[in-house]
Amino acid sequence: GDSVTxxxxxxxxxxxxxxxxxxxxxxxxxxxxxxxVQYPGEGLQLLLKATKxxxxxxxxxxxxxxxxxxxxxHLEKGSVQVSDSAVYFCALPYNxxxxxxxGQGTELSVKP
Amino acid sequence: xxGVTQSPTHLIKTRGxxxxxxxxxxxxxxxxxxxQQVLGQGPQFIFQYYEKEERGRGNFPDRFSARQFxxxxxxxxxxxxxxxxxxxxLCASSLDPTAQLSSYNSPLHFGNGxxxxxx
Numbered sequence: 001g002d003s004v005t006x007x008x009x010x011x012x013x014x015x016x017x018x019x020x021x022x023x024x025x026x027x028x029x030x031x032x033x034x035x036x037v038q039y040p041g042e043g044l045q046l047l048l049k050a051t052k053x054x055x056x057x058x059x060x061x062x063x064x065x066x067x068x069x070x071x072x073x074h075l076e077k078g079s080v081q082v083s084d085s086a087v088y089f090c091a092l093p094y095n096x097x098x099x100x101x102x103g104q105g106t107e108l109s110v111k112p
Numbered sequence: 113x114x115g116v117t118q119s120p121t122h123l124i125k126t127r128g129x130x131x132x133x134x135x136x137x138x139x140x141x142x143x144x145x146x147x148q149q150v151l152g153q154g155p156q157f158i159f160q161y162y163e164k165e166e167r168g169r170g171n172f173p174d175r176f177s178a179r180q181f182x183x184x185x186x187x188x189x190x191x192x193x194x195x196x197x198x199x200x201x202l203c204a205s206s207l208d209p210t211a212q213l214s215s216y217n218s219p220l221h222f223g224n225g226x227x228x229x230x231x
Contacts, residue, residue, distance in 0.1 A: 044204075044222040
């Protein structure tokens with residue numbers, strides 16, 4: 001069945017370091033792909049998305065490219081900030097409507 | 113506009129008890145979905161409701177049930193609680209279940225969740 005696999009955390013970085021969080025997926029066809037972020041004590045927020053192969057989603061300095069050849073959607077940011085500390089989830093939809101399959105999440109901790 | 117609101121924010125129950133969690137969607141949203149997020153894992157889909165009808169169900173036992181009211185708010189009920197039911201329960205709303213997830217603004221808007229602890 002459809003699934004999403006993320007690199008395990010926690011990831012600890014210093015401020016201004018480069019971030020990569022790996023995400024690979026298994027799916028029928030070419031679904032949209034998403035990154036959600038969960039700040040402490042909050043629900044999930046959509047960070048960015050890509051709707052087709054080779055699309056690059058971007059938001060708040062984060063980027064991810066939909067690569068069908070490697071079935072990957074890795075999240076990157078060139079210079080992280082303390083405020084980026086959160087848990088990041090890769091996700092894809094299945095069936096119709098508002099159902100998402102999430103990866104297990106990767107916790108990011110950015111130190112000053 | 114208010115976002116998705118969930119109540120209560122925290123709850124402690126004993127094994128074998130019953131619990132009801134509540135969710136109010138964003139105004140105008142007709143679909144509500146429930147997710148269970150166990151500590152250290154990603155959210156798992158439980159139910160989706162649209163126009164008071166169940167549109168989808170995840171791999172959860174019959175102890176889990178839900179319903180949607182005419183005002184589109186929703187309740188999630190869990191009977192005979194087990195220790196393993198301890199989790200963050202997230203509610204998400206969207207305009208309708210067929211809204212394409214490829215739209216620019218995520219059609220899924222999440223609440224902050226209810227933290228359930230079963231002792």
